[in-house]
Amino acid sequence: MSSTEQSPQASPEATPVKPVIPAAAAKRANASVIGMIMALAVSLLAILPVVLLNAAPKSEPRRPVVDVSSIAANAAGVAGFAPVVPSLPDGYSPNYARWSGAGTDGVSHWDIGYLTPAQQFVSVVQTGTANPTWLNAQVKKAPVTGTRNVAGVDWTLYDKPGIEKSLVATVGGTTVVLSGSAAFSELDEVADAVVTSATHR
Template structure:
């Protein structure tokens, strides 16, 4: 026995074969659309789950701690290559170095560099130019002019304060002096007081072999009565 035609409430009559076909086609379309959305959601959730698992399971290497360098040991290794004593400042606890190198420029001319990290986690570098010409400071500082002068533990220094300059980098604050065959430059981002601490340690090393010191460019130097300002 044939099934009675479906009565459509909105029409108040049985639907025609064409209407039945259209209804079934629409239902099929909606079903497929729902399946597509559901599949996309499941695929996305699965992908996110895999990513989360990889993040949790895969061991990521930790960043290596900053290297610490014993500058006195490195200086002892290089000392046989240079006649002038290499600076090995003795500093209070909290000071570390992450680099110490001797750069040979020419026969009898070299730069001894120590990069220090201060107790406030700022940077200051000691550069000792050995056998260098008068243009050495220009090579290091460019066209920077001294802003004042100071004396720390008997050693006269030129001060180059460029903290207010635009992007001074590691030359925000510098001290420079010369002693016989060596020229010394301290420069970095550390507070004035910490740079002064390093300058005092350098002065103590210089005092071990007393020598008359002179500012870097005496003709351009202000009065050496200025004092280091603490920050």
């Protein structure tokens, strides 16, 4: 390019146009944005206490308070025997205790459920009118696989892979069935407490 040549002038159409907002309009726009932010902040402050109050507890869920002794005392009048009230170490907690009237099997019974220290389950079922049909249902049709002597009582072990194991014995003139997912150490502990309850009344 020679020195006499000049660069082409940019056309008016190619020059960007910057919009000019009047000061009053800009002030109104800023005021609207600030207002929205303040409204949002107020809404969050109003919701926050509700969220905090309803937040999921970090501690273990509360377990029901079950007064086994009182329920057993009420059941004794219709049971025809003294319902056992096992005294268990810390870590065992009852989650139900009830008297169940006779069903189609003709057997009424005392029933307690415990959560063990290892977070397993053990049920204590006691009746004075056991029959083979009822017992077979209680042990979930599991076969006899042995015996265990606990607290001077011979307990028959019913065990089958994939189902709960059961210990069955005659205690205090009644049939007692212990069933659950707990280890033998915990089942034995419950069995010992059942025998103590039945023989010290």
